Amino acid sequence: MGHCFQVQEKPSEMEMESRDLRIKITYSSKNSTEKFRKGTVVEVSSDEEGYKGSWFTATVIGSTGSDSFLVEYHNLTMDDGIQPFREEAHARHIRPFPPKVSGIVHFKELQEVDAWYNDGWWEGVISKVINFSEYIVYFSSTNEELRFEHSKLRPHQHWINGTWLIASKGKSCELAMACRDVQVNMNDAGNKSKAKFNLGAMVEVRSDEEGFWGSWYTAVIVDLIGNDKFLVEYQTLRTEDETELLREEADVSDIRPYPPDIEHFYCFAVQEKVDVWYNEGWWVGYISNVLDDLRYRVYFETTNEVLEFEHSDLRPHQEWVDGNWVAASRDWKF
Incomplete structure (x- = not known):
């Protein structure tokens, strides 16, 4: 993906109430054929009994009508177990491949997630946190609970009217945090x-x-x-x-x-202060160059070096000041 998503509002220091956030990522309005061109990676859902609430990664092979497409699945094969499975899918069952949400160290009870299961992503809800690396997930479509490792889960995102909607447990960029644990x-x-x-x-x-x-x-x-x-x-x-x-x-x-999660789907700016996932931890740095394909050069003041990272390796920097989380503004100089 060679572009950044546009967020409708992106103030340098947002003040939000203690409630779930919904962050919108908007795309230009296009018809189905334009949105799902040949070679586009997408996710496809199924209405078949036993498969509701599941999404499977596929590539669009071509259009078979104004609202239907031939897709080739990445993880499903034909009966021979070798050839990738292809089928015709209606546009209402297709959505763009969702953007990656980085920096998720742990999930919380009642958080909506997608679980990697039977070669696809299944919609569920965290019903129990076993530890910070394993969870029990409840699937309403099948009325069952299964156990998953952290690496098999991702935050759930809704694709509605050309917009990604993400339900977040994060509270705010300037947070008077009355947390259960802290x-x-x-x-x-x-x-x-x-x-x-x-x-x-x-x-x-x-x-x-x-x-x-x-x-x-x-x-x-x-x-x-x-x-x-x-x-x-x-x-x-x-x-x-x-x-x-x-x-x-x-x-x-x-x-x-632990800082609140702030999803960041627009490009970081030069001189913006960020945290970078590097050597198993978060390192404070500054964006020195914005490169193509959602990549950046980041300057680390403590080591006086510049390293290159992908967008998914970064998170907005936040300061813990007098019992409040305060998001760093974009006017940092170095």
């Missing part, structure tokens, strides 16, 4: 905010080690060591023998709540 108390005597994290809270931990400044790693609070220290278990870092998730003590000053 309590923030103001200490007037010390004139500063002091965060108290409950056991099991999802957080991010920064490193003060040389060469790792400006990086944040997802972790879970395992235990309280003292007034200002916690035992944390990283979700992407492992022990030297690679057998277990890494645990270590962390000072409260190096811990912050």
